[in-house]
Amino acid sequence: MAMLGLVVFLIVLFFAISAPLFANYEEEAIKQNVYEKFAPPSSEHILGMDSYGRDLFARIIFGARLSLLISLSTVGASLVIGCLLGSLCAYYGGWLDAITMRIVDIFLALPMTLMAVTVVAALGTSTANLIIALTISMVPPFVRIVRSAVLQVKGSDYIEAALAYGTKDMRIILTHVLPNAIGPIIVQATLNLASVLLSVAALGFIGLGVPSPQPEWGTMLAESKAQMRYQPWQVIIPGIAIAVTVLSINLIGDGLRDALDPKLKN
Template identity: 45%
Template sequence: MMEPLHSMDNNQTSPSNSARSKRWNDIFYKLRTNKSAVIGGGLILFFIFVTIFGPLFTPYSPNTQDMVNKLQPPSSEHWLGTDNFGRDIFSRLIHGTGLTLIVGFSSVALGATVGVFLGIISGYYGKRTDSIIMRTMDVLLAFPGILLALAIVSVLGGSLVNVIIAVAISSIPIFARIVRSSTLSVKKLEYIDAMRALGASDRRIIFKHIFPNVTSPLIVQATLSIATAILSASGLSFLGLGAQPPTPEWGAMLSDGRNFLYNAPHVALFPGIAIVIVVLAFNILGDGLRDVFDPKTKD
């Protein structure tokens, strides 16, 4: 009796794996031909390249002060000028790129991990488990993301690590609700019932058959959430609750430059432009991914 069941299991999963592989090949093809995805992805790759190799070519240390040359406008010596402590803004922007991306990726990775786990458990088991998890998520969603992050950082204290934790917590409900909705749809499919009939454990069904089928909306949301996380982290640093001096974080640099908008606008201008570009890049990529993963998209 066991051999036919085992054979049936192989026949059930092989077509599924083949179809999944074909689907991902189609997705990669659409990505290459989607202008938004290419532009957004190219900008993000550029920022990653700057993060890795940029600090090797910066002309000055990001924290070296030169009070004699403070608030200097852009010149051949200081390409983007200097701040109120005479520090080279270009060097600080380059070194701050890595911090910005780390905060964005880390907070979303942490929030998505917890949110995906809660969403799958909630959608798969349902009943009381679903009620408890979803009501908790509803409480968190009742607060605007930046306000919730602000409250958490106020309790934990101002630091870059605490900002990552705060932004991650504020993003958990979004991922939980998206994954729960997808899980509810997938678990009703016939092949999930077939897996149960063949004696597959809940763990196997969740990780091998349900999770791979909920990744599409998850990838899109993660990309858009990184942009939101960068904005939130920059906002907290702007308020003095994030990165602490002399860390070259873009939000903190923007905060330092707000007092010199009239006599030295470049101090705040360039960090602001950098934040806009990186957030725009993730939003453009997210829009491209949404078009690619949308089943209604025409080839």
């Protein structure tokens, strides 16, 4: 199942990266043509046209590019910040660990999407603000996971040997601690990627995501919900895109968890 998820995700990634080869962004994904609105799927427009006369296939593949870009940027930024804070808290402990963990607990008490809604409402709707909002909401889980993973390897013999050799703390963290605690961190990053993708779509659906006319799957759902009864493909197509992509990422995450968790190998 993990390999199936990987194949599906690679297909989505391929269309996202090579989207300009299949459609013109300005002419097909952005430009409105009122004479062709609600046109059903045909040989010329394989997924039909939306309520503004824009090609749905073009918007889906360019939406995949934007959704994955936001999701990967968010997970990457939160992973870097979470690794830094979590490893420092676990390595040094004391007041730094106590204060940081209490702040993390406060953030974890709020749902990720609600936290993102609050930040976006304060900063305004834009792609950059959406990434900032989701990164803020994603850092606390990474801090917890990294701290837990680092605590498991902190007392290992090779860490004691590096300390006895006089290696600097930051070098120990970067070259000895984090590489040996990378398993659960990778699994958490993969599973969080699916969560972020859903949050991007949810924020777009309620009007706090990527501003229109930029193609984004959640925004496309919001624009087409009024036509659900008479042009159902307007809603079904972006909904399937979200569901398939999130499912493929979750399958990859489950496979990585089974492969990297030593308890599951025994």
